[in-house]
Amino acid sequence: MMEDLPLDANNPAVRDYLALIRLQVLTPLSLLVNITAVLVCSLSISPGIQDIEKMFPSSISPKPLLIASYLLLVYVGQVGYCILLVTARKPETKKTITKGVGIALVLANWIMGFWAVAWVMQWFLVSTVLLGILLLILLYCNVVILIYHRPELKKRPLDVAFIHAPLRFFLVLPLQVMFPYSLFVELGYTWEPGKPNQYANHQWAGFGVLLLVNLIGLTVIVVRKDIVWCVAAVWIDIAIWSAKPKPSPIFIAAITFTAVHPIALIFAAVWKKLRGTDEGQIRLPPDDNSRVDGPPPHRQQQGHSTRPPREVDTEALWG
Known part of the structure; x- marks a missing residue:
């Protein structure tokens, strides 16, 4: 079908344009599937997503x-x-969308929708596998955009707000709570509801x-x-320690990292500021006194001697 189009499909600009068009269609559709699946499995099905969590409480x-x-x-x-x-006009933003994010976010949304179904059906092995795949996709996507498409906040604030921030938030969710919790349920690391004496x-x-x-997150921060x-x-740490009871x-640990993360961020920012100040200092040239004290070392090594300035005989010079 590409051969029938009045376009040169081998042209990189045309390929990028077609990729952007595909993403403009597929991404909202995948997001709609994600939202619909989670809402239906939370509100319209019994037991729902939250009910399953209450049926299988664990330490995390x-x-x-x-x-x-x-x-x-x-x-x-x-x-x-x-x-x-739809509204992106900057070439850098379009490149981040097509080359950086690409189809990864579409796949992540579809997997999230399938996970909601697997969770309410209590297919915990399938749920864990899906969350593992979701984690790998989001990790790859975030690494790509951070290494190859890292924007400057002042020049492209919308890229930071609507590309990098949502993807980073999306990544932390399965990394820090969803995947570990699903794995715990599959392994039987839970206790019976109504028996808080087993919570340890x-x-x-x-x-x-x-x-x-949390150490992984602290390193990134x-x-x-x-x-x-x-x-x-x-946010995730607060969600964990606020659910009672907890060993x-x-x-x-959750309380500690709730405080450590922002403190570490402030410390890292201040340290970077101080290092930037030190590196930005201007080294002044040596003053005149240091120049009169003696010749440069390399001239001394070559055997040059210093002579005081002498008066020039202008009559002898001009005859």
Whole structure:
């Protein structure tokens, strides 16, 4: 069919244009599928997504209301991304959309929709596999746009707000809570509802997972001074420690990282500012006194001697 079009399909500009057109159609459609599947599985089906979480409490179970508000923010960011798909005019923005994000966000939204169905059907192995695939897709997408399409906030604020921020928020959700929790349910690292005396079961496994994902986030926050990741990580930590009951190691770790993430971000920003100030200092040239004190070292090594200035005999010079 491409051969029948009055366009040169081998032209890179034409290919980029067609890729943008495809994304303008597929991305809103995939977002609609994602939102619809999650809403239907949350509100119209019993047991719903939140009911399943109550049926299988674990040491890292989050508070559903905070996760729902977090996901709502991800959806709002994606709506802004869909608007940017249509209104983008800068070549750099279009390149980020087509070459950086590409079809990855479309696949992520579809997988999220399939996950909602698998979760309410209590297919926990399928749920865990889908969340693992979702995590890999979002991780790849974020790495690509951070390495090859990193924008400057002052020049392209909309790219940061509607491309980088929603994708980073979307990545932190399965990384920090959804995938580990689904894996715990599949492995049986839960306790029976109504028996809070069992809430310490598998607490050290939960502590290890919580520590690992937060250390990963802390590294990103410090190295990149990433305020988006900081907000997302703190949000998830609050969702975890606010869900009661919680084993002491989990509660203490979540509370600690809730405070550590913003402190580390501030420290990293201040350190970068101080280093920039030191590196930006201007070295003044040596003053006249240092020049009169003696000849340069290389002239001394070559055997040149310094002579005081002498008066020139103008009559002898001009005859």
